[in-house]
Amino acid sequence: MSPPSTELVLVLVFTAGWCFMCAADVGDFSPCLQVFYRSWPPKGLAGTPICQRFYNRYRFATLYSRPRRSPWFSAYLYSTPAGKRPSASWKFEPQLAYPGARGDMIPFPPGPVDQNVVDSQAVELDYINSTYSRGHLNPSLHHRSREDRTATFTLANVVPQKAGSNAGPWRALEQRVNRTLAAYCLGEAHVVTGAIPYRGDGRWLGNRRVAVPEYLWSAYCCPDYSRSLPEELRGAFPTYAAIGRNNRDSGEEIVPVSPAVKEQFRGFDVRAMPLGTLEGHLGDRLGGRVRVFYEQCSGSD
Numbered sequence: 001m002s003p004p005s006t007e008l009v010l011v012l013v014f015t016a017g018w019c020f021m022c023a024a025d026v027g028d029f030s031p032c033l034q035v036f037y038r039s040w041p042p043k044g045l046a047g048t049p050i051c052q053r054f055y056n057r058y059r060f061a062t063l064y065s066r067p068r069r070s071p072w073f074s075a076y077l078y079s080t081p082a083g084k085r086p087s088a089s090w091k092f093e094p095q096l097a098y099p100g101a102r103g104d105m106i107p108f109p110p111g112p113v114d115q116n117v118v119d120s121q122a123v124e125l126d127y128i129n130s131t132y133s134r135g136h137l138n139p140s141l142h143h144r145s146r147e148d149r150t151a152t153f154t155l156a157n158v159v160p161q162k163a164g165s166n167a168g169p170w171r172a173l174e175q176r177v178n179r180t181l182a183a184y185c186l187g188e189a190h191v192v193t194g195a196i197p198y199r200g201d202g203r204w205l206g207n208r209r210v211a212v213p214e215y216l217w218s219a220y221c222c223p224d225y226s227r228s229l230p231e232e233l234r235g236a237f238p239t240y241a242a243i244g245r246n247n248r249d250s251g252e253e254i255v256p257v258s259p260a261v262k263e264q265f266r267g268f269d270v271r272a273m274p275l276g277t278l279e280g281h282l283g284d285r286l287g288g289r290v291r292v293f294y295e296q297c298s299g300s301d
Contacts, residue, residue, distance in 0.1 A: 032058040035075050037190040037221045037293045044283065044290035045072050045194075050093060053103045054151035060138050062156050063194075064096070068211035069122045070159050073194030074137035078220065079144040080182045086146060090134075091154040096120040105154045122155040122210045130205050132212065135161025135246075137193040139174050159195045160205050160212045162246055168265030170216060170244045177220060180236055187224030192292055193217065196243070196285050214250055217243045217282065219275055221297035239297045241278035244270040254281055 032051035033039035041049075041061070048064040052074075060076035090108055094101040097116040113123050127134055138157050140149040161170070181189045195213035203212040219241040229237065245255045248267020255271040275296060282290040 029061055032061045035061050035077050035190065036192075037297055038295075040294035041075070042073065042192060042290065042292045044288045045286070047072050048096070050095070050156060051103065052093075052105065052151060052154065052157065054091075054105055055147055056104060057147070059148050059151040060157075062137075064093075064121075064156055065211070066096070066120070068197075069120075069126075069209060070195065070211050070213075071137055071156060073192050074157050075190070075192045076138045076142065078142050078177075078181050078185070078189040078191050079148070081141055081149070081178065082144050083146060083149075085140055086150045086153070088153050089150065090124055092117055092121060092123065093154065093156045096156070105151070105156075122158070122205075124155070126205050126210050127160070130160065131162070132160035132205065133163050133166045134158045135166050135170070135216065137195070137216075138191075139193075141174055141178055142191065159216070160210060161216065162248075162268060164248065164265050165216070165244055165246050165268040169261065169268050169270040173218065173242055173244065173270045177218070177240070180233060180240070181220065181222065184226045184229060184233065184237065185222040185224070186226055187222065189220055189222040190293070190297075191218065191220045193219075196282065199285070213246055215243050215246055215254060217241070217278055219278055219292050221293045223297055235274075239275040239293065240272065241275045241292075242270050242272045243278060243281060244268065 029041050029049045029051060045063055048066055050062045050064050051058045052060045052062055060074055062074045063072040065072055091105040092108060094106055095103050097114065097120040108124055117123065136152055136157060137159065138152050140152045143149045194217050196215035196217055197211060198214045204210060205212060219239060221239050223238045225237040243255055245268050255269050257267055258269050261269055275292065279290050279292060
């Protein structure tokens with residue numbers, strides 16, 4: 001295994017899941033622990049915790065990488081969606097730019113963006129004229145209220161994602177998870193979706209502005225589920241995990257390429273796998289032990 005880059009070594013240093021080298025970074029997960037199973041954030045990843053607040057209410061949680069100007073993961077409670085997808089009114093996080101700023105996300109202004117915001121996080125200009133779409137980690141599709149859906153349109157919840165992934169197999173995964181949880185999850189469903197970086201220096205948008213992930217990953221935990229599952233979903237509870245390709249030219253050791261996928265989406269395959277297998281791939285790529293859910297979502301204390 002190739003050693004992680006210097007930036008990753010700094011980002012992945014953690015104590016009990018928190019970045020002790022980031023004492024000056026804003027916030028922690030204390031106000032929004034309810035989005036995590038057993039109030040237990042994933043361990044083995046570290047950065048800047050953000051409790052994503054919109055209309056003065058905490059909606060979901062994001063672990064943000066300041067050096068990469070992109071999230072490591074977003075975590076949320078699934079709710080059966082209703083209504084239409086809201087219009088994309090993109091927002092930024094003022095607390096990343098100004099220590100002590102009020103935490104509610106703010107829509108980008110129509111004119112120039114303050115330089116402190118530009119320096120601290122991704123902005124709309126990073127994605128304009130790039131070959132990448134804005135890929136939600138926490139998708140609006142997985143929420144019922146219009147406010148919860150609208151809150152997902154913050155660039156702190158977005159990674160550069162190829163359109164072949166975002167509009168193809170990854171969208172199909174989000175829709176499949178939506179149908180499965182809506183039909184068979186009887187209690188709360190906790191979802192965590194994140195990014196897997198390239199080895200070494202990787203790829204970036206602009207002048208090393210925003211890091212591009214090589215893969216996306218997602219996992220859910222629903223310990224209270226219907227025991228009347230169809231045969232094809234017997235392995236989908238209490239946990240389900242998957243990794244999707246964000247580069248059609250990547251190797252096939254993590255996610256193989258299927259010739260059955262339509263040509264415009266080929267190379268952006270998604271592979272379902274047990275939670276432990278996902279954690280193994282995360283640990284191998286990131287150089288540390290990663291745990292996504294408390295006790296593997298076993299339901300035990």
